[in-house]
Amino acid sequence: MVQEVLISFYVKLNYKEQGKLRTYLTQLTVDLCKDHLRRWSFRALGPKKIR
Numbered sequence: 106m107v108q109e110v111l112i113s114f115y116v117k118l119n120y121k122e123q124g125k126l127r128t129y130l131t132q133l134t135v136d137l138c139k140d141h142l143r144r145w146s147f148r149a150l151g152p153k154k155i156r
Contacts, residue, residue, distance in 0.1 A: 106141070110134045 110133055 109137055
């Protein structure tokens with residue numbers, strides 16, 4: 106996850122110095138973790154079991 110966060114941060118580079126970098130990276134990490142869990146649960150359950 107750390108590598109994904111750092112790569113995402115580097116690729117986007119849309120950080121504006123309005124807040125702290127730590128806050129921005131924390132939110133980016135949370136968002137990527139949520140996306141990862143969403144993809145994992147969809148694969149684990151399968152499209153037929155979700156309905």
